[in-house]
Amino acid sequence: MTRVLGSIALMKRRSLLLGLPALAVPAWAQPAARSVLPRIAAVPGGVGRVDLGPADVAPQVTVDGRRVLVLRDGAGWVALVGIGLEAKPGTTLPVQVTDASGSRMAAVRVQPKQYATQQLTVAPKHVQLSPEDLARHEREREHLREVLQHWSAAPPPTLRLRTPTAGRRSSSFGLRRVFNGEARNPHSGMDIAAPTGTPIAAAAAGEVIDTGEYFFNGNTVIVDHGQGFLTLYCHLDEIGVAAGARLAAGGELGRAGATGRVTGPHLHFGVYLNAAAVDPALFLPAVKAG
Ligand SMILES: [Zn+2]
Incomplete structure (x- = not known):
């Protein structure tokens, strides 16, 4: 998609350079609201997407009692759920959706993702506070x-x-560091x-x-x-x-x-x-x- 949009941007620029009218961009290639969304990856440390459908007012969404970001995407609303690094693959995060018609539950199923582990042995004085x-x-x-x-x-x-x-x-997001056999919080x-x-x-x-x-x-x-x-x-x-x-x-x-x-x-x-x-x-x- 990025490539398609990139080449359309390029075509537009060329048209401008040539003093010609820009080519008509088909509706499917228009930079829609979708282009503001992150890459979706329903893994620990990733982002789950819940489609909420059309409504006049944005539904209110929570996970674990915390408010979740809700954006308009095309004709409908979409919730983007941050998935903590501690989430267990194969489990589902219960997502509560409240709109004019009441409350319902949706779910984000956590997909597996392997992050690297780094074992370090250091003098205790460097890890003990x-x-x-x-x-x-x-x-x-x-x-x-x-x-x-x-x-x-x-x-x-x-x-x-x-x-x-x-x-x-660095690509060290999620890296699990183990100091002297003791696991620390993963790199966040x-x-x-x-x-x-x-x-x-x-x-x-x-x-x-x-x-x-x-x-x-x-x-x-x-x-x-x-x-x-x-x-x-x-x-x-x-x-x-x-x-x-x-x-x-x-x-x-x-x-x-x-x-x-x-x-x-x-x-x-x-x-x-x-x-x-x-x-x-x-x-x-x-x-x-x-
Ligand atoms: Zn860091």
């Missing part, structure tokens, strides 16, 4: 959990994100190579809902794009915005760095739907492997 650090981390984890539940009513203008910085992207974002001082741009228009200096994440900015669609930017050298600031897509929010628990400068980029960390690669333009 002091009681003070542990207490701080627990406070911050609770704060982050609350921020990620943030809900604003306006739908995001798009779910297609622009890359916050141009560096090489994408690491993008970025030397200290590189400007970091908002991946879409939105409002800054949290900034702070956190134990693991370092200097962090969280942006709300609407209806629980959030992006998170960590390890910043400098935070350039305050909570409440409105950002345009591509607006600078800080500079890359190596703050928090990291071994070198990079951007940790997270994407959330209904408070579930989902794979940023599903929302970014595809890159060639390599």
Whole structure:
């Protein structure tokens, strides 16, 4: 589809260059609302799609009691459910749909996906937190959990994100790290190579809902794009915005760095739907492997 649209865009540009009227684009190839949707993959760390059909008013959708993003897609409505990395393949997520006619249940069946596991053996002092650090981390984890539940009513203008910085992207989303035989939380974002001082741009228009200096994440900015669609930017050298600031897509929010628990400068980029960390690669333009 991208290729088809790309070639139509190219044809249009050529027509303009030649001073000819643009070719009529058939209805099926028009860039419809669908083009704002992410790539759908109903796997742990992916996005499930629930078609809700036509209605005058958007149905209200929840999963686990959390509001779910609902967008118009063509003639109907569609719910996009973030699936947590902890979801078990083969299970179904109960999705509650409420509209003018009442409530009904829908389901997203979680498909299998294998993420890599990395076994690391390190000196215990590198993985054991002091009681003070542990207490701080627990406070911050609770704060982050609350921020990620943030809900604003306006739908995001798009779910297609622009890359916050141009560096090489890791494919380590979902990587399970085991330190000295003890499993840690899987990697909940994408690491993008970025030397200290590189400007970091908002991946879409939105409002800054949290900034702070956190134990693991370092200097962090969280942006709300609407209806629980959030992006998170960590390890910043400098935070350039305050909570409440409105950002345009591509607006600078800080500079890359190596703050928090990291071994070198990079951007940790997270994407959330209904408070579930989902794979940023599903929302970014595809890159060639390599
Ligand atoms: Zn990371």
